[in-house]
Amino acid sequence: xxxxxxxxxxxxxxxxxxxxxxxxxxxxxxxxxxxxxxxxxxxxxxxxxxxxxxxxxxxxxxxxxxxxxxxxxxxxxxxxxxxxxxxxxxxxxxxxxxxxxxxxxxxxxxxxxxxxxxxxxxxxxxxxxxxxxxxxxxxxxxxxxxxxxxxxxxxxxxxxxxxxxxxxxxxxxxxxxxxxxxxxxxxxxxxxxxxxxxxxxxxxxxxxxxxxxxxxxxxxxxxxxxxxxxxxxxxxxxxxxxxxxxxxxxxxx
Amino acid sequence: xxxxxxxxxxxxxxxxxxxxxxxxxxxxxxxxxxxxxxxxxxxxxxxxxxxxxxxxxxxxxxxxxxxxxxxxxxxxxxxxxxxxxxxxxxxxxxxxxxxxxxxxxxxxxxxxxxxxxxxxxxxxxxxxxxxxxxxxxxxxxxxxxxxxxxxxxxxxxxxxxxxxxxxxxxxxxxxxxxxxxxxxxxxxxxxxxxxxxxxxxxxxxxxxxxxxxxxxxxxxxxxxxxxxxxxxxxxxxxxxxxxxxxxxxxxxxxxxxxxxxxxxxxxxxxxxxxxxxxxxxxxxxxxxxxxxxxxxxxxxxxxxxxxxxxxxxxxxxxxxxxxxxxxxx
Amino acid sequence: xxxxxxxxxxxxxxxxxxxxxxxxxxxxxxxxxxxxxxxxxxxxxxxxxxxxxxxxxxxxxxxxxxxxxxxxxxxxxxxxxxxxxxxxxxxxxxxxxxxxxxxxxxxxxxxxxxxxxxxxxxxxxxxxxxxxxxxxxxxxxxxxxxxxxxxxxxxxxxxxxxxxxxxxxxxxxxxxxxxxxxxxxxxxxxxxxxxxxxxxxxxxxxxxxxxxxxxxxxxxxxxxxxxxxxxxxxxxxxxxxxxxxxxxxxxxxxxxxxxxxxxxxxxxxxxxxxxxxxxxxxxxxxxxxxxxxxxxxxxxxxxxxxxxx
Numbered sequence: 053x054x055x056x057x058x059x060x061x062x063x064x065x066x067x068x069x070x071x072x073x074x075x076x077x078x079x080x081x082x083x084x085x086x087x088x089x090x091x092x093x094x095x096x097x098x099x100x101x102x103x104x105x106x107x108x109x110x111x112x113x114x115x116x117x118x119x120x121x122x123x124x125x126x127x128x129x130x131x132x133x134x135x136x137x138x139x140x141x142x143x144x145x146x147x148x149x150x151x152x153x154x155x156x157x158x159x160x161x162x163x164x165x166x167x168x169x170x171x172x173x174x175x176x177x178x179x180x181x182x183x184x185x186x187x188x189x190x191x192x193x194x195x196x197x198x199x200x201x202x203x204x205x206x207x208x209x210x211x212x213x214x215x216x217x218x219x220x221x222x223x224x225x226x227x228x229x230x231x232x233x234x235x236x237x238x239x240x241x242x243x244x245x246x247x248x249x250x251x252x253x254x255x256x257x258x259x260x261x262x263x264x265x266x267x268x269x270x271x272x273x274x275x276x277x278x279x280x281x282x283x284x285x286x287x288x289x290x291x292x293x294x295x296x297x298x299x300x301x302x303x304x305x
Numbered sequence: 306x307x308x309x310x311x312x313x314x315x316x317x318x319x320x321x322x323x324x325x326x327x328x329x330x331x332x333x334x335x336x337x338x339x340x341x342x343x344x345x346x347x348x349x350x351x352x353x354x355x356x357x358x359x360x361x362x363x364x365x366x367x368x369x370x371x372x373x374x375x376x377x378x379x380x381x382x383x384x385x386x387x388x389x390x391x392x393x394x395x396x397x398x399x400x401x402x403x404x405x406x407x408x409x410x411x412x413x414x415x416x417x418x419x420x421x422x423x424x425x426x427x428x429x430x431x432x433x434x435x436x437x438x439x440x441x442x443x444x445x446x447x448x449x450x451x452x453x454x455x456x457x458x459x460x461x462x463x464x465x466x467x468x469x470x471x472x473x474x475x476x477x478x479x480x481x482x483x484x485x486x487x488x489x490x491x492x493x494x495x496x497x498x499x500x501x502x503x504x505x506x507x508x509x510x511x512x513x514x515x516x517x518x519x520x521x522x523x524x525x526x527x528x529x530x531x532x533x534x535x536x537x538x539x540x541x542x543x544x545x546x547x548x549x550x551x552x553x554x555x556x557x558x559x560x561x562x563x564x565x566x567x568x569x570x571x572x573x574x575x576x577x578x579x580x581x582x583x584x585x586x587x588x589x590x591x592x593x594x595x596x597x598x599x600x601x602x603x604x605x606x607x608x609x610x611x612x613x614x615x616x617x618x619x620x621x622x623x624x625x626x627x628x629x630x631x632x633x634x
Numbered sequence: 635x636x637x638x639x640x641x642x643x644x645x646x647x648x649x650x651x652x653x654x655x656x657x658x659x660x661x662x663x664x665x666x667x668x669x670x671x672x673x674x675x676x677x678x679x680x681x682x683x684x685x686x687x688x689x690x691x692x693x694x695x696x697x698x699x700x701x702x703x704x705x706x707x708x709x710x711x712x713x714x715x716x717x718x719x720x721x722x723x724x725x726x727x728x729x730x731x732x733x734x735x736x737x738x739x740x741x742x743x744x745x746x747x748x749x750x751x752x753x754x755x756x757x758x759x760x761x762x763x764x765x766x767x768x769x770x771x772x773x774x775x776x777x778x779x780x781x782x783x784x785x786x787x788x789x790x791x792x793x794x795x796x797x798x799x800x801x802x803x804x805x806x807x808x809x810x811x812x813x814x815x816x817x818x819x820x821x822x823x824x825x826x827x828x829x830x831x832x833x834x835x836x837x838x839x840x841x842x843x844x845x846x847x848x849x850x851x852x853x854x855x856x857x858x859x860x861x862x863x864x865x866x867x868x869x870x871x872x873x874x875x876x877x878x879x880x881x882x883x884x885x886x887x888x889x890x891x892x893x894x895x896x897x898x899x900x901x902x903x904x905x906x907x908x909x910x911x912x913x914x915x916x917x918x919x920x921x922x923x924x925x926x927x928x929x930x931x932x933x934x935x936x937x938x939x940x941x942x943x
Contacts, residue, residue: 103503126501129503129504141500143496145560154493158504158505163487164514168482170311178485178486181486221504221505423927435875435923551747594762601758603754606751608733611747
């Protein structure tokens, strides 16, 4: 079986600095892989690499068996990779509803001419989109906030909305960038439940970058550890927990 | 739902036609102002799609207007007579001239939009300014359309009906486009380009579309203008003309179409009112001089507005206010 | 060959003007990350400050009827230059304090629009104050061609322009590299937050930067006016834009880059006028801008900035 996502010897260099070097890992269908590492280990860079924001200096990235290197981000999303951002990037002038609606954009069959003509086909499609969005918002209990401006939501809701928005692109693989950042322990528990639920409900593979060890250890079946852009360990939570290299990277000498 | 906007457009067309019926009895001075308002509405509504909704600050709108004005004028002067004198011939000639002007400007918009895509904010503003100036320099060196001396147009087919029909179409296109799932894409480009790309939105396509549509209407406005003033010069489409339109959009509130329309009306009337006011004997000479220079007023207006009300004079939805507040980067 | 050398010399003189203006753009961009659209108009005010100061200065340092370069003449010219630089430094600082400072931390677009507003205001208020018609800048330094160069025509003023520009560049380099203010300026452009944590008063540095940049623009205004004495309130628009292009060409935010860019644009412009057609004099800068932004947006000496995701 070909893996859903495969990184082969990926290296990213900014000037003299190797942010990621010789990285290999795979994500299979239905996986929930955790990517951890100390600050500045290159975790977000890996996300930017996969989603086409950065180009690898060397190496290959395959998604569904095809290379995605060199494709613009929107095309990569079109292939079925969606993401959230570490520093929440919602569309700030749009409502909760419109944030999700905008993410349905790439599956539209109609463009400018239909928007102007407003025929039956246009109406049907707009209704379809509305239905999808409302359903998603209901699942994530955001439907009562649909007309609220996205950026005026509480922090936890904003993180949730980012996940909903990513799901609206109908991904096969969901990349979550530090979703637990800034949350209190109760919220974190709720988030863990939410991630598991999302994964099962939508049949997704999830790649989770997270700082909080408890969250990662709690839900991931497999964990890869990055330090200074190099993968130093990979395995089940138990293996990772007892790996001396990981302990050293996290606790120092 | 789907028929309403189209009905509305038809109503606008009929109303313009009815008013146009009585146009001949209007005082020519007011007729001039009313048509100028209509032309400014077309320009500002089109620019609002680029600057307001898509967040791509363009300072070269007068350049597109120039392309439309000169192309349509050239059509009328060099090709128009071949439409003969059959019934409706001149009208068909005029409409084709307008459309050719609009399409020509749209092509220019494409030419500006594509290379400018990699640029943001300040850089984009200056490159579009540069393109506008290049267009002007090129026109100044085209002897066939009179070069710097200007280009006379022998007929004046622009009237209330055509102007306001074009304005209604411009408003219709921009409003309906933006208020659709597809059109939300324009706003996502403005809000956060990186997030938009990550949501599968082809930001490049939206930016180019905004430029092309904005330029098309600027071209139409230019054509109407040329066939209204009957004399155009490259200098009439300089940087300050672009600023005029930008001021309208900013005053009205970027991304707020009703506000922009209101601002177009206000800012077209304002200089006329001020001129009348400046003629008042009781005013000291220097006050009258300041008042007569509308650019002093416009520039102060811009500065004060940015300092106190960056969302524009008229608050439509209030969305932009919140957006601005949220964007304290 | 003589022709080429002649164009090169003319280009260097013109480039000096652009270089001096470009420095202001680049320094302000360095500390505030915004393009001060009104900078070209400060250059215009510089020329007018000299225009109004010259008759007063001439009373203290009278000129010489025979056109000789007496000490009095030189002292007078230097005084006019310094007065103009001072006036513009004050103008620059005032504009920043009054208009730009309240807009810090606002979206860049807001600041850009405001800067356009300031630019248009200076142009039109200038028309109101100085009159819209061109004025003739008084001859504060007699001009003549230097003899003994064969077919080459080099005027004293061209040499003066080059020498003064070089002196200002060296002086600026000293200020930026060796003084406390300059170090703080560099720190601020490197990282504003860290700089203020290190006890640097950002407001003072920003004012200083505006003052310095505006003074250099004023110097450019005077240097240009001694060679091309016709001055008017709209004279700053084109040199302003060309100098901006120079700053981008050199890598915006990079001080040596701005100077280099200025000279390149100046030389390029005279070459195009000399060898191609004077028609394209003003279009060439825009063409360069578009090319540089397409192929090397970070400029010749600048470093690329990466947006954080």
